[in-house]
Amino acid sequence: METTAGGLRERKKEATRTALHEAAMRLAVEHGLDDVTVEAIADAAGVSRRTFSNYFGGKEDALLYGDEQRMRGILDRFAARPPGETSWTALRAAFHDLSGEIGEPDPRWAAQTRLARAHPTVLARQLAHYATFERALADLIAARDGLPPGSTRAVVMAGAFMTALRIAALAWTEQDPPRPMAEVTDETLAAMAAPFA
Structure with missing residues (x-):
């Protein structure tokens, strides 16, 4: 009971x-x-x-709650991925798992992204949230790959993934004609994973 x-x-x-x-x-x-x-x-x-x-x-936290929930969803799904996958593969799969569950983002989410760029208080709060999730993700990657906490590889991979998601979100809000968020994010993640040399 x-x-x-x-x-x-x-x-x-x-x-x-x-x-x-x-x-x-x-x-x-x-x-x-x-x-x-x-x-x-x-x-x-x-x-x-x-x-x-x-x-x-504050109102900024209320506004960003959906974004925070999506980030938590990715962390949870990444932690649940099969151990045989590489961490980058597991990160991309976690994003796809979440996208499959929630579907195409509501157009209001694009409006939220534009609000974040236009208001320093929202952007500051959003960046603080992202930094928190990035640290948590780096810890999960390190544990998954058997690396020490704070390992450069884990920190860089977490940073690259979170940066790719931010770039994709901004690109998605500016697409004309609109394209599916998952498609834009896939392109961004693929570009992030490619060597620059």
């Missing part, structure tokens, strides 16, 4: 986080981030300002 209650509680918390994220996205796209307040986001999600503060430190 406690497990069921705990599971229900976690689902409710996740539903609240998602509602706040979606409200932040919608309001930022409609009105511009500078004109959106935490109170407006909380109102749009049907929760109190205090509840908002229980979930997010």
Whole structure:
């Protein structure tokens, strides 16, 4: 019974986080981030300002929550890949596993990416999130490849992968005509893996 209650509680918390994220996205796209307040986001999600503060430190965190979840999804899927794969192959497969589950990104995600580039506070928060995930990914790569923690190879591979995802996301937002996100990301990952010499 406690497990069921705990599971229900976690689902409710996740539903609240998602509602706040979606409200932040919608309001930022409609009105511009500078004109959106935490109170407006909380109102749009049907929760109190205090509840908002229980979930997010500010409107930037609420806005970037979907991006954070996608990054966590890649880490989880990478950790679950078969041990016989090279780390780079496992990273690409983790991206494809996640893409297959969530499908083509919502066009609002492109709007979020443009917001991040336009607002220093969002960009700073996004880069901090990416740095955190990059360190976690480097640790997973080192463990997978039997390397010491902080190994240059693991750090460089994690950095290359995260950089490729950032480049692909920006390229995807600027495609005209639009192309599938997975296709743009595959091209970027292939280019990143190719030697420069």
